[in-house]
Amino acid sequence: MRIFELAREQAVIASVEAVIGWDQETYLPPAAATYRAAQLSWLSAKAHELATSSQWQCALEAAEAADTGAEVTRHANLREMRRAFDRATKLPVALVAREATACSLAKHAWAEARERADFASFAPHLSGLLDIAREKAERWGYPDEPYDALLDGYERRTSTAAVAALFDSLRPELRRIAACAVEVSAGHAPTLPPGPYPIGAQRRLNAQIAADLGFDFQAGRIDTTTHPFCTTLGPRDVRLTTRYDEADFTSSLFGVLHEAGHGMYEQGLPQADFGLPSGSAVSLGIHESQSRLWENHVGRSRAFWLRWYPAAQQCFPQLAGFPLENFLRFLWRAAFSPVRVEADEATYDLHILLRFGIERQLLNGSLAVADIPAAWNDAFRDLFGFTPADDRQGCLQDIHWAMGGLGYFPTYSLGNINAAQLHAAACRDPLVAAATAQADYGPLLAWLRRSVHAHGATLDPADLIAQATGSPPSPTDYLAHLQARYV
Amino acid sequence: MRIFELAREQAVIASVEAVIGWDQETYLPPAAATYRAAQLSWLSAKAHELATSSQWQCALEAAEAADTGAEVTRHANLREMRRAFDRATKLPVALVAREATACSLAKHAWAEARERADFASFAPHLSGLLDIAREKAERWGYPDEPYDALLDGYERRTSTAAVAALFDSLRPELRRIAACAVEVSAGHAPTLPPGPYPIGAQRRLNAQIAADLGFDFQAGRIDTTTHPFCTTLGPRDVRLTTRYDEADFTSSLFGVLHEAGHGMYEQGLPQADFGLPSGSAVSLGIHESQSRLWENHVGRSRAFWLRWYPAAQQCFPQLAGFPLENFLRFLWRAAFSPVRVEADEATYDLHILLRFGIERQLLNGSLAVADIPAAWNDAFRDLFGFTPADDRQGCLQDIHWAMGGLGYFPTYSLGNINAAQLHAAACRDPLVAAATAQADYGPLLAWLRRSVHAHGATLDPADLIAQATGSPPSPTDYLAHLQARYV
Numbered sequence: 001m002r003i004f005e006l007a008r009e010q011a012v013i014a015s016v017e018a019v020i021g022w023d024q025e026t027y028l029p030p031a032a033a034t035y036r037a038a039q040l041s042w043l044s045a046k047a048h049e050l051a052t053s054s055q056w057q058c059a060l061e062a063a064e065a066a067d068t069g070a071e072v073t074r075h076a077n078l079r080e081m082r083r084a085f086d087r088a089t090k091l092p093v094a095l096v097a098r099e100a101t102a103c104s105l106a107k108h109a110w111a112e113a114r115e116r117a118d119f120a121s122f123a124p125h126l127s128g129l130l131d132i133a134r135e136k137a138e139r140w141g142y143p144d145e146p147y148d149a150l151l152d153g154y155e156r157r158t159s160t161a162a163v164a165a166l167f168d169s170l171r172p173e174l175r176r177i178a179a180c181a182v183e184v185s186a187g188h189a190p191t192l193p194p195g196p197y198p199i200g201a202q203r204r205l206n207a208q209i210a211a212d213l214g215f216d217f218q219a220g221r222i223d224t225t226t227h228p229f230c231t232t233l234g235p236r237d238v239r240l241t242t243r244y245d246e247a248d249f250t251s252s253l254f255g256v257l258h259e260a261g262h263g264m265y266e267q268g269l270p271q272a273d274f275g276l277p278s279g280s281a282v283s284l285g286i287h288e289s290q291s292r293l294w295e296n297h298v299g300r301s302r303a304f305w306l307r308w309y310p311a312a313q314q315c316f317p318q319l320a321g322f323p324l325e326n327f328l329r330f331l332w333r334a335a336f337s338p339v340r341v342e343a344d345e346a347t348y349d350l351h352i353l354l355r356f357g358i359e360r361q362l363l364n365g366s367l368a369v370a371d372i373p374a375a376w377n378d379a380f381r382d383l384f385g386f387t388p389a390d391d392r393q394g395c396l397q398d399i400h401w402a403m404g405g406l407g408y409f410p411t412y413s414l415g416n417i418n419a420a421q422l423h424a425a426a427c428r429d430p431l432v433a434a435a436t437a438q439a440d441y442g443p444l445l446a447w448l449r450r451s452v453h454a455h456g457a458t459l460d461p462a463d464l465i466a467q468a469t470g471s472p473p474s475p476t477d478y479l480a481h482l483q484a485r486y487v
Numbered sequence: 488m489r490i491f492e493l494a495r496e497q498a499v500i501a502s503v504e505a506v507i508g509w510d511q512e513t514y515l516p517p518a519a520a521t522y523r524a525a526q527l528s529w530l531s532a533k534a535h536e537l538a539t540s541s542q543w544q545c546a547l548e549a550a551e552a553a554d555t556g557a558e559v560t561r562h563a564n565l566r567e568m569r570r571a572f573d574r575a576t577k578l579p580v581a582l583v584a585r586e587a588t589a590c591s592l593a594k595h596a597w598a599e600a601r602e603r604a605d606f607a608s609f610a611p612h613l614s615g616l617l618d619i620a621r622e623k624a625e626r627w628g629y630p631d632e633p634y635d636a637l638l639d640g641y642e643r644r645t646s647t648a649a650v651a652a653l654f655d656s657l658r659p660e661l662r663r664i665a666a667c668a669v670e671v672s673a674g675h676a677p678t679l680p681p682g683p684y685p686i687g688a689q690r691r692l693n694a695q696i697a698a699d700l701g702f703d704f705q706a707g708r709i710d711t712t713t714h715p716f717c718t719t720l721g722p723r724d725v726r727l728t729t730r731y732d733e734a735d736f737t738s739s740l741f742g743v744l745h746e747a748g749h750g751m752y753e754q755g756l757p758q759a760d761f762g763l764p765s766g767s768a769v770s771l772g773i774h775e776s777q778s779r780l781w782e783n784h785v786g787r788s789r790a791f792w793l794r795w796y797p798a799a800q801q802c803f804p805q806l807a808g809f810p811l812e813n814f815l816r817f818l819w820r821a822a823f824s825p826v827r828v829e830a831d832e833a834t835y836d837l838h839i840l841l842r843f844g845i846e847r848q849l850l851n852g853s854l855a856v857a858d859i860p861a862a863w864n865d866a867f868r869d870l871f872g873f874t875p876a877d878d879r880q881g882c883l884q885d886i887h888w889a890m891g892g893l894g895y896f897p898t899y900s901l902g903n904i905n906a907a908q909l910h911a912a913a914c915r916d917p918l919v920a921a922a923t924a925q926a927d928y929g930p931l932l933a934w935l936r937r938s939v940h941a942h943g944a945t946l947d948p949a950d951l952i953a954q955a956t957g958s959p960p961s962p963t964d965y966l967a968h969l970q971a972r973y974v
Binding site: 012028029046234 | 502
């Protein structure tokens with residue numbers, strides 16, 4: 001059992017890192033930023049030392065040798081710990097250090113390049129990071145193409161070909177629905193009554209709704225930040241963050257619904273197994289399915305607002321004369337934006353399809369870094385019908401590549417697809433359907449708890465979806481949902 | 488220079504512990520408390536391992552061997568690191584572990600015993616902790632009596648006899664002044680106009696005043712907690728905490744003045760030497776001198792309120808008809824309370840004299856644990872003229888003994904004495920005196936920065952006082968201050 005003790009020690013270190021990271025994004029005094037980096041790097045060095053130590057290796061080997069496979073969870077834990085150990089130890093320390101330095105420089109270069117819409121000054125950094133990504137892929141190994149190895153870090157045992165097939169089957173319908181949604185919206189998109197929507201009132205409404213959905217405030221909280229996120233600081237300690245716009249209360253509210261979706265997943269994982277695979281989230285695509293389910297399938301539904309609009313009207317008197325139908329049309333507005341993070345539900349995935357195509361070409365060598373802007377703009381014009389004003393609004397808009405996050409983007413759309421498939425499956429349970437229609441989400445959360453959360457990372461994402469919904473990942477439910485809402 | 492690198496690593500660990508501890512007292516969700524203990528204990532184990540390692544020992548010895556004494560700060564750093572290393576390594580690991588367990592049990596037993604005013608149920612725990620304290624004292628060694636060794640942990644190179652002499656010279660005058668202050672106050676103690684004093688307004692006023700005094704909010708912040716404290720989370724990261732009473736805005740304000748005094752000391756230490764003795768506070772008695780100076784000598788002065796009372800009246804309209812003179816008499820009210828933490832400036836030290844006497848007798852064996860309640864009540868009656876209603880209001884009121892903090896109490900009164908002596912010395916500088924009379928505290932802070940803060944822990948507390956004020960620690964200025972304010 002020694003390996004499980006080591007894994008729990010590893011979890012303590014990771015959780016301390018999470019506390020430090022959370023504080024950095026919420027309450028850190030400006031002048032303290034430099035030293036915070038020293039604290040984080042000491043912690044990650046300790047974590048890396050432990051997880052790649054010979055002590056760890058021996059303990060893992062001993063446990064594997066003793067494993068009969070009879071205890072299913074134990075067996076799955078050992079399998080995933082082996083996978084993590086191999087991935088960690090296949091990379092030489094020098095490569096990891098080289099990547100950390102390259103990312104640190106690339107982030108600064110990206111921020112400056114983006115500011116000046118000057119892709120050329122970022123290109124050498126991206127080339128360097130691409131070389132490192134290729135070397136990592138070679139060292140990790142892959143079945144078909146280098147991108148497989150990167151994707152595997154976010155969405156384990158998911159092949160590039162499978163994602164490409166899924167996205168291909170999504171594309172034509174998605175384009176049709178998005179075009180239709182944008183056209184309808186352009187015809188009659190109501191605007192929200194003018195603010196201010198006081199922050200105190202937003203805070204109270206958000207907390208009331210999050211608690212009603214099932215986010216446990218005994219084991220979590222909501223704070224304020226610039227770039228909202230959800231992080232877990234230990235068992236029963238899940239921190240959501242949001243930001244407030246006094247002109248639009250739905251901005252913080254939908255932020256909270258999204259992060260609370262992540263948070264309820266974390267709170268629903270087997271807490272006694274904290275730090276073991278069986279107590280951990282399985283993948284980004286599953287994590288994002290939980291946030292998108294609560295944000296879009298619940299939070300943008302008519303049933304939800306039939307219940308909550310009166311409360312919102314009480315918080316914000318300016319909504320008194322704004323009918324629910326107008327409010328819903330405001331929530332369901334759609335427009336083609338050049339910027340992913342400003343995209344609505346109907347157009348979001350087009351941004352992801354574009355990025356996935358470019359990343360895959362970069363990795364397999366069919367696209368050169370210097371040609372990214374042209375390729376981006378061509379693909380964008382094809383999907384959206386216009387060209388971004390500049391690279392700031394185009395291929396320089398996201399920080400992901402500068403952080404070494406090649407392979408990350410597809411998980412956003414996998415999350416959308418998974419969310420719809422899980423929501424549809426849950427609603428085939430008559431109890432869930434009846435309650436959901438009344439905006440009572442207890443049965444829905446209970447369904448997610450037992451079908452998704454309880455499994456931790458013991459099943460692969462695709463198997464988890466198949467087991468929970470009865471069929472392998474497919475865009476059918478997602479397209480049906482978009483069609484129903486936007487067409 | 489290797490030992491200085493190790494010391495800086497040690498400081499990183501300690502600072503991470505400080506982040507975790509700060510979060511625990513401010514924002515931790517209730518259900519997360521258990522795991523927080525695991526995080527803290529992992530960190531303190533790592534810190535202890537490093538600071539008592541043979542690697543540390545060798546590096547320290549190498550640096551000592553190379554030390555010519557020519558670099559004064561370096562020499563002082565090595566001397567204090569040696570002192571800390573010897574103190575840490577003289578205690579066997581088993582004893583440290585035994586104390587941690589005993590304290591953990593004692594804290595629970597104390598809380599229950601206090602609730603039920605049942606000293607007998609706490610007595611065995613205190614006996615055990617006293618045995619441990621005696622064993623620690625024997626292992627550390629001491630010049631005259633075991634209490635020396637404990638006191639040395641809080642107020643280095645300060646002898647019990649010196650403290651006793653200081654307190655003896657304080658006692659008669661203190662009793663006379665306290666009795667007089669209580670009598671005057673009983674005659675005409677005004678009460679503050681009724682609340683509510685809204686928390687938001689308190690927060691703004693406190694922050695405005697703290698910033699004006701010189702607390703740097705770029706390198707610190709104020710949050711809310713149950714038991715206010717100040718903690719340093721890294722260079723340029725000093726966190727104050729306070730609590731709010733809607734019936735009395737002075738409660739949070741004087742809390743903030745006190746903690747800001749601690750905070751400005753921390754912010755004034757040489758930040759580049761963070762984690763080395765030269766970048767650390769020297770002792771509790773010096774730390775407390777800074778908090779008490781800003782709280783009592785500045786914050787309760789007429790000059791301060793001549794400047795700030797109009798701002799307070801603007802924040803809290805109910806003060807409009809409450810004259811400044813009444814407000815000052817409210818601030819200067821005095822009463823004999825059985826409870827130390829409720830005591831005012833005029834009576835506070837009597838509580839400390841009582842505790843110091845009992846602790847010293849316990850350590851030298853002239854008082855048995857079972858006899859504490861009787862000894863406490865006798866001493867209390869002698870000093871205050873009445874007997875506490877029960878042990879809850881008497882010898883069970885403080886948590887310090889249950890935390891293994893024998894030897895801590897005297898530092899509160901040393902702080903008061905040092906505060907007065909430093910303030911009087913600073914005000915002998917005509918620039919400081921003139922500015923202070925106008926409630927401009929820039930020159931006072933600058934004087935403290937160069938006379939106290941800049942030295943870190945390179946001078947012993949008594950030498951620091953002597954060097955800063957021109958004479959060894961003495962109660963003269965403190966008694967003059969109390970006499971002027973209360974008689």
